[in-house]
Amino acid sequence: MCNYSDIIQAVRRLSKGEEAGPDISDILYRHRCNYLLSLTKDKKYLKTLAYEKFLSKMAVKERYKALTPFFENTDINYAVIKGAVLSLCAYNDPYLRVSGDIDILIDKKDSDKIKKELKALGFIQGRVTDRGIIPFSREEILFQTSMTHQTAPYVKETGNRLCPYVNIDINTDIMWGESRKKTDMTVFLQYSTVIQINDFIVKKLLPEAEFISLCMHHYKDFNSLYLLSKRGFCLGQYCDIYFYLKNMKPSVSRLQALSEQLKVGEYIYYCLYYTDLIFDDEDIKLYLLAFKKDKDETLLSSFGLCEDERKRWECGFFERIFSHDVNELLKDKLTQHDLEKIQINQILM
Amino acid sequence: MQENRYKDKIISLLAEACQTEIQKIESTDEHESLTSTGLTSISFISFIVRLEEEFGIEINDSDLVFEKFETLDALYKTLSSYISLENTSEIKKCLILDCDNVLWKGIAGEEPTLIDEDVLKLHLLLSELYNKGIILCLCSKSKPEFIDDAFKNQDMKTDRSIFATAKINRADKTSNIQDIISELNIGKGSVVFVDDSDYELGYISASMPEIYTIKADWSDISFIEEIKAQFSDTPHSELNRAELYREQKEREKEKKLYITVDEYNKSLKTLTDCREAKEYDIPRVSELSVRTNQFNLSDAHFSEDEIKSFFDSPDSRIVILSASDKYGDMGIVGAAVTRGNIIEAFMLSCRVFDRGFEYILLDKLKSLSPEPLKGKFRNNLKNTALADFYSKNGIEVI
Incomplete structure (x- = not known):
């Protein structure tokens, strides 16, 4: 299947609990839409999905087990975001949405404290290689900590051969490194509650804050020059937004108020707009209507995470999200400076 | 300001x-x-x-x-919270100590070494400095085995492991200290050297005036306070530098365990099979070409039909590389397509980078081609680092 319209119609049917019609399983798998794929009941992918879920469950358990002393004892204000928490909230299943790490959101001021606590639990900042964990160089740590809103990832061996390592990403803002806008995380993290993942009780954000954090993260992925050139688009991320809204039903008024306070309305609108373009859903349209005043045409028609690097897309939305090679679409748009930035990210991230 | x-x-x-x-x-x-x-x-x-x-x-x-x-x-x-910007003296971050008559009283190997209350005061300071992140090193003209024995003294309270590095040999101390400075990549001005010998101290002062020298004189233990004072302005670091330097040395040692990719692969009991593709390999070769961007020299992405057409063409050749190691079978991880003496496509799964498989595949292509090979390179932004792969391996790039 190569007709975008057919794909989208099939996705819409699936999302409404109907038969997909034409075979779109390969596309769904490639775009990491595990939930929709599970709805197709395509025998070709049943085993794959079951196996991925088995591994995902084991990985989630290992991650939470490794962090239990932190979750139980820390006085750092934190929230677990994305990963199993998002999977549970959006798809009612903590293991369906496969992720490679556990993301924890904290205030930047607590980054030294969490470093100490994680190191005490045996985590080190490094990368997993064929030869085990190799600690990051100071340059790599500095780059990741100062140029992004994440610290360099923490890794620990588990002793489980099927899931030998646990990775943790510490996020210190919901904005991206390129932005001058900073979120008051002390305030943002007040919007938190607790959730049970398997046997573990952890802190997570309340739905409105969680939805904003999700949109900001996915907006970054849809617009970062480096991430676009590295991974392209992923339909699964629009599924996250769609099914989160459908399942968690964040309050429209509270969502509006919080996004106004954080001055992120235009990014929320962006995510809602394109999610609706895919799913064409009445519930999304209600949220869209509420965020109408935040519509930013420039943002909608371009990519890049800041004014300096923003560029206009020359192709349609579906063409770019289903493109096999986004770099083809980017190559004439990127300046020498952009290419250098991408290269630096490739080396240091 | x-x-x-x-x-x-x-x-x-x-x-x-x-x-x-x-x-x-x-x-x-x-x-x-x-x-x-x-x-x-x-x-x-x-x-x-x-x-x-x-x-x-x-x-x-x-x-x-x-x-x-x-x-x-x-x-x-x-x-300003890290450095006293109004202070004019240089921050000290490394303490190098002689051993005999400094870390203990007496000369190891010649007489019993003595660790008394005074010596323990110095050891206590060393422990404090270590915890503060100061790099502690040893520099002695004794023999390593004598020093090792002295550390086994039952009164010894200082663990040998707090010393990031030790130069115990007959070489002159200037060379040894220079080696320590190079190894740690620090400035001479950040070093304090303690010895009991006026000769050694004089020699260091003359050859490396930036280094602050202190005489260890057990008849007047004020030198312990002098050492402490030298590091009073050094900010406390969360980083345990001695530990860090030792870890780095271990890593280097680990690296040296596998000097070449060959040796490393051998340790993994890596087995490779490089051969011309059979018809049943076509789907995997196509998949590899579709999924591979980084080590895909001509940025070729072939459907199964396209691979099949190469397979059926008499002047084309598809060579595949499979690998397994002690962790399991990786299947087909590399493939190349040639047409005549032109390498149309050359790709390697990112799972197996840095294992030398590309050279095995390239050698196989060379052995199968009666004429010198030429390789197509097309930049796709992700393969830039491999732009010179062909030229470095004697293949003309087209």
């Missing part, structure tokens, strides 16, 4: 990182953004690395924000 040598040093490091003139930084208003002098994300990282090296500090994660270093005013404010 009052000028001093720390600020001069900071400006000089900044100029070095930004690759600009010191005067340009000096003439920048303290509240003006340093981006105009060349402070970018990369020069920022270089600056912080040099700053940490030079002052023996580690900038906290919470301070690693570009804005906190974006103007001279901001960076002085940020650094």
